Amino acid sequence: MGAHEHMSRYGRYAGGPDPLAPPVDLAEALDAVAEDVMAGYSPRRALREYLRRGGPRRPGLDELAGRVQQRRHDLLNRHRLDGTLEEVRKLLEDAVLAERKQLARDAAMDDTDRAFRELQLENLPQSTAAAVNELDSYDWQSGDAREAYERIKDLLGRELLDQRFAGMKQALEGATAEDREAVEAMLRDLNELLDKHRRGEDTEEDFRGFMARHGGFFPENPQSVDELVDALARRAAAAQRLMQSMSPEQREELMRLSAQAFGSPGLMSQLDALDSNLQALRPGEDWSGSERFQGREGLGLGDGTGVLQDLAELDGLAEQLSQSYAGSSLDDLDLDALARQLGADAAVSARTLAEIERAMQDSGYLRRGADGDLRLSPQAMRRLGKSLLRDAARQLSGRTGFRDTRSSGAAGEPAGSSREWQFGDAEPWDVTRTITNAITRTAADGGNPASGLRLEVGDIEVAETEARTRAAVVLLADISFSMAAEGRWVPMKRTALALHHLVSTRFRGDRLELVTFGLRAQSMDIEGLTALPADREQGTNLHHGLLLAGRFFRQHRALQPVLLVVTDGEPTAHLLPDGEPWFSWPPDTETVAATVAELDRLGRAGTQVTFFRLGDDPGLERFVAAMARRTGGRVVAPDAGELGAAVVGEYLRAHFHGPADDAGWVP
Incomplete structure (x- = not known):
């Protein structure tokens, strides 16, 4: 055997279950399940109830579900959806103010021209979108004003892209014309790929070629066209729900402003085609829902779409935690989503509950009866009986005239049988059985009993006695x-x-x-x-x-x-x-x-x-x-x-x- 076969590889711990955590202790779960079974619940329902309640040191499904609902409530009551409109409005005000200052201090300007420009700025429409569109052909005299106005177009383009591709707003900040051309090229190729996929004409080479050219736009690193469509469709559906959640006035303003995105009408055409392709490929996504936001923090289109995705993810977690659908299991829980929304501790708690659910069946404490339903097994009954007897003995030990059950049977005639020694036993050893056990164990371990024996606790058996009164x-x-x-x-x-x-x-x-x-x-x-x-x-x-x-x-x-x-x-x-x-x-x-x-x-x-x-x-x-x-x-x-x-x-x-x-x- 080569030396390399003995080598081990080590790496830094990168999250997941605690590698030093002890195995799941089923004692608490079994006691709780048994209590509900004795109260009249079926074992299956009793296990479900325990998983819902959790334990003294472990949150259950109900507590996690409550935190999911609180997180949802917080998102809706913290935010409002006019962040992009507010940002555009502020940039428009900056541009108009800078232009007026320039007109006021430009002594060389013809008075008639100045008056005409001031009148035009004074009479801009109240609608932000209408004002932005009206100023599209305005010949700006102020460089600062022109820059502020161009930033409106840049902002709108980045926000519209951020709606469909998370992180695009930041990635394209300060983008050059070449960067924008690369985005438009990606959109053209993407729509071509999706259109072929709709018709069933795409190939694996088509997908690999697309990713080779434009993979940098997709940090999720999809491995197939279906994974690509899934990620894009979830985001696009959230963008649609975002628009549906706005007031009609806000929606109309944004639709009119979208024509100014990057100063390129073609961008909206490509995005519309993308939405159409995705909706046809994933009609099961929620494309028409809406939410009611009542907070004070304005959200841009991209961030707002992210919040709508969070809300959808929270709704999915709520359904998983409810375990109310046919065939539900805690293995269905999306632990990554739970960690994103509620933190790593929540994911650890949910994982532990899932382990308890599996272990209760794998351990033999629950078994399926002839009718297919779960039942408490004889092993579970013995463990519960032992626990309950210990509780009774503890109560008896405080009463005058009662004896601890550990001594019961110690006095009396030998019953002719023996059993393994247990902590607290006062019965005499069954020497023959004890020595026989030691010999058998030593021989099984490859030792020679003739060379001497070493007793272990597991070898010891005690002689059972029975009370004189049976x-x-x-x-x-x-x-x-x-x-x-x-x-x-x-x-x-x-x-x-x-x-x-x-x-x-x-x-x-x-x-x-x-x-x-x-x-x-x-x-x-x-x-x-x-x-x-x-x-x-x-x-x-x-x-x-x-x-x-x-x-x-x-x-x-x-x-x-x-x-x-x-x-x-x-x-x-x-x-x-x-x-x-x-x-x-x-x-x-x-x-x-x-x-x-x-x-x-x-x-x-x-x-x-x-x-x-x-x-x-x-x-x-x-x-x-x-x-x-x-x-x-x-x-x-x-x-x-x-x-x-x-x-x-x-x-x-x-x-x-x-x-x-x-x-x-x-x-």
């Missing part, structure tokens, strides 16, 4: 409409997800059933419960939920039955013998009797029952207190934000304390 746990979750209306819908789902993660990762010997009850009850998996929308369903059919809980307990007779009931209302529905629900408000005595009877059956079977009462409804307060007394259970009345910690705490209490001796009210 449990069959049913979480009964109220999904009546009041839960959503009172802001308890998301806390209920967060609670279910935290409990599910705790059982599935730390108490694998337990069995957990999630049962929802509204007008009816049904068993649900965690994915279904997390995505469950908030329906406007009346009914709190606790009776049906208890029936499903009893069936689950009978399927797991060897386990300690634990029932956790989350509700914010009295029972208002029960299941009839034919399987249909019966709803009544106020609660019917038959509904209450059926519910109590099912609770009594569960109590006689040794079920540990805990009610989590949400809200301050007096009827619910009386009902759950009475039920706790009948079943030897407990009542916990947490705030909605503390529901997860309360449920996890009661689950752990059932494991480590067995049936509660202090049954009754827990404030």
Whole structure:
């Protein structure tokens, strides 16, 4: 292998993403998306909402869109479009004043001639354009006056060219006759090329020849005739919108003045032909729109056209940021345009949002279901459950009598299984599995295990233990409409997800059933419960939920039955013998009797029952207190934000304390 194959090439950083920036952190995005999913949004809509809102340190699409609209507002309210007319008017005044001074001090001039000239200057039309045209044949006596008048023609020519070719006003300042001839030659050749392109008769050689002769007029360096047409058409359409945005009087003045551009009527003929060619080639551009300018800073034709282009670019960015069209994606964002209009920081923010959108799908947190829509993946559910359980543990650590979930399962009999060590684990090492992992890794790395082993953190496995009391746990979750209306819908789902993660990762010997009850009850998996929308369903059919809980307990007779009931209302529905629900408000005595009877059956079977009462409804307060007394259970009345910690705490209490001796009210 040659030495040159090892060489690297380096260069100065030239913009773009920060090369030292850390990878995009999806934790914040996933938490926000999951929160909206649990509130009833689809994952796709939830992701869109997060991208719109952004994060605490990152502007979202809505903020960027607001800045786009503010920039648009500022442009319209800062400028007015009569800058060229004002400049021409000032040059005309300078020319007339200089001429009058010359006439006054020219003693050799014939008095009749002087009087005639003064009368002619005195009676110039009020219209600037008419006055300029009338003075076209005037024999100026003052050199300064003649120079000022010629500057009007020069200005008009440069402004008209600047409308179509950005930067031409500055480039042609002080231009010679040869420079102007070069411009006219470029326009003739350009119109010839575009005319052939319209007819489909142009060739690649035609374009290359044109650029070889006139490429200096096009700093954009187009690589094809279509790129050339695109750039020219956008500018020409903005020039047309500029004229449409003027008052009729301003438009008429400029049209009449245009005949004086460079003192060459042929220039306007070439520009008109150019506009005609471009409009025919790009009819989809906005050639007839207008804007309302209300500012004080006068704009010339070229600068005004640039502002109209900015406004069009801002409108395009607003549409891209809205993401409201079919098939929209943040990859559609024109980051270069965003940087031009709002600065580099805005482009970096938009790029980060686009990376988050891609990474949320590429990372596996979102997956497409059979219906083609996005869903939270099991990987996302595990990560969320872990986060929510950590939050619950943090709340529990501040409560007397509750244990940190990291120690849960540490005491008890070995379960016969092991798992990878995690920070905070207090379980004993599984020495056999740990040594086996070290041997396997050493051999895979090309080492010789017989020569000695070096343990790494990833080798360590701990022996799982299970609490002496294995449990069959049913979480009964109220999904009546009041839960959503009172802001308890998301806390209920967060609670279910935290409990599910705790059982599935730390108490694998337990069995957990999630049962929802509204007008009816049904068993649900965690994915279904997390995505469950908030329906406007009346009914709190606790009776049906208890029936499903009893069936689950009978399927797991060897386990300690634990029932956790989350509700914010009295029972208002029960299941009839034919399987249909019966709803009544106020609660019917038959509904209450059926519910109590099912609770009594569960109590006689040794079920540990805990009610989590949400809200301050007096009827619910009386009902759950009475039920706790009948079943030897407990009542916990947490705030909605503390529901997860309360449920996890009661689950752990059932494991480590067995049936509660202090049954009754827990404030």
